[in-house]
Amino acid sequence: MRRFLPALILTVIGIGLAVVLASREASVVGDHLVGFPDDDKTAHLLRPAVLSALCLVPAIAALYYGLAGALDRYLIRSFMGAFTLCFTSLFSIWLIGDLTENLPDFRKSGNTFRFMGMYYGAAFPKFFVDFAPFGLLLAMLYSLGKLSRGQEIVSIIQTGRGVARLIAPLIAMGFMVGLACLGFNYRWAPAAQAYHDALLEETKMGSLSRARNVVYFTEDNRRLWLIGGFPYDYHRGEPLRNLIVRSFSEDGSPEWRLRAEKAEWDRENNNWTFQGVSKWDLTHRLDTRESPIDPERDLDLPDPYVVEGWSETPWQLIKPGLKAEELGIPGLYSWLVQNRESEWGNKRRFVTQWHYRWAQPGICLAIVLLAAPLGIVFSRRGAAGGVALAIFMCAGMMFSSTVFLSLGESGYMPPMWAAWGTNILATAVALVLIQRRLVGRPIYQTLRKLIPV
Numbered sequence: 476m477r478r479f480l481p482a483l484i485l486t487v488i489g490i491g492l493a494v495v496l497a498s499r500e501a502s503v504v505g506d507h508l509v510g511f512p513d514d515d516k517t518a519h520l521l522r523p524a525v526l527s528a529l530c531l532v533p534a535i536a537a538l539y540y541g542l543a544g545a546l547d548r549y550l551i552r553s554f555m556g557a558f559t560l561c562f563t564s565l566f567s568i569w570l571i572g573d574l575t576e577n578l579p580d581f582r583k584s585g586n587t588f589r590f591m592g593m594y595y596g597a598a599f600p601k602f603f604v605d606f607a608p609f610g611l612l613l614a615m616l617y618s619l620g621k622l623s624r625g626q627e628i629v630s631i632i633q634t635g636r637g638v639a640r641l642i643a644p645l646i647a648m649g650f651m652v653g654l655a656c657l658g659f660n661y662r663w664a665p666a667a668q669a670y671h672d673a674l675l676e677e678t679k680m681g682s683l684s685r686a687r688n689v690v691y692f693t694e695d696n697r698r699l700w701l702i703g704g705f706p707y708d709y710h711r712g713e714p715l716r717n718l719i720v721r722s723f724s725e726d727g728s729p730e731w732r733l734r735a736e737k738a739e740w741d742r743e744n745n746n747w748t749f750q751g752v753s754k755w756d757l758t759h760r761l762d763t764r765e766s767p768i769d770p771e772r773d774l775d776l777p778d779p780y781v782v783e784g785w786s787e788t789p790w791q792l793i794k795p796g797l798k799a800e801e802l803g804i805p806g807l808y809s810w811l812v813q814n815r816e817s818e819w820g821n822k823r824r825f826v827t828q829w830h831y832r833w834a835q836p837g838i839c840l841a842i843v844l845l846a847a848p849l850g851i852v853f854s855r856r857g858a859a860g861g862v863a864l865a866i867f868m869c870a871g872m873m874f875s876s877t878v879f880l881s882l883g884e885s886g887y888m889p890p891m892w893a894a895w896g897t898n899i900l901a902t903a904v905a906l907v908l909i910q911r912r913l914v915g916r917p918i919y920q921t922l923r924k925l926i927p928v
Contacts, residue, residue, distance in 0.1 A: 619850030
């Protein structure tokens, strides 16, 4: 019973968190679908279920630990202790550096501790996805190096277990960490960067922006919107700021231009209310050199100015201002479906990022496979060479990931291969190293043959 007690405790905690977080996420999804009725509903409705499953990942890992044998549990304890230590150390280093840089801005928020809680709570999913692979790398090298120095790995192999069977429970733990990364990648890690930056902007400029300098053109009504600032809580009635609306006739000639400091949209009657508004009639402009803001053409409008019958909604206007890197799987899929026949959008970037959402968690498994043969040492040479080589390979993985994504977004490589290229390359190298370790051949001689003298 003691073996399954951690799984039971984590299950209770996970269910409690899932009930609270999933209910909040369901309300957010419902509000989102009101503004984006053309989005893929199934992908968004799965968000509460994915969040609930994410809360139960630690319980699943604890259940696997309870079902494993005594030797596997010993390896898992050694590995997870090292992973917790390494990941906490990485988070502490990042936290100290970020606090040093942004603490003056935090103090401007009024309630410093509350703002810091929101800031780092929003940043954690992104941090976990970015740094979990490095935590796995350091944990593998530390735990396996410690076991090697104590001759424990040799003793385990003498019991009849091979290297592959020895690292199997560690691969399972890497898979659990990858599952957590996949859950965060579904929605919350990509969106974290946008909210993270918006919170900092609020302390510096007093406004919380979701996007800036957004341009949107409605083909049916021939209106061009130029929006300077899009508030992060636009779905809760926050006004758009510093916008210009231009209207064009069917032949492309300008009809009028409207400028406003703020604009609010009423979801009950679809009316737009503009404040600080000025409007100019451009139909009589015969000389193209004439300024379009001639005071004589300024139309007398009430302030606030209410416009009825416009079909545009804030959710439609913000779409061109959203970045592919800040959209989760539902947002990317909805964008691709809606722009399937469109010629103006850079679809390669969105397709590449969609594949990358699924491929990025696989880096956790690739890291475990790479670090395992380098952390296991049978000779007296020690693990220093393996540690240096593993770090060098991980730096190469980061570089190749950036290069592959750039090639995919620019069209020089198919998006799917660009997203999965780093995983495939790292797994192939890892399998070669594991094979060398299985047959008892030195890894360094193999790598030395690949380096030209």
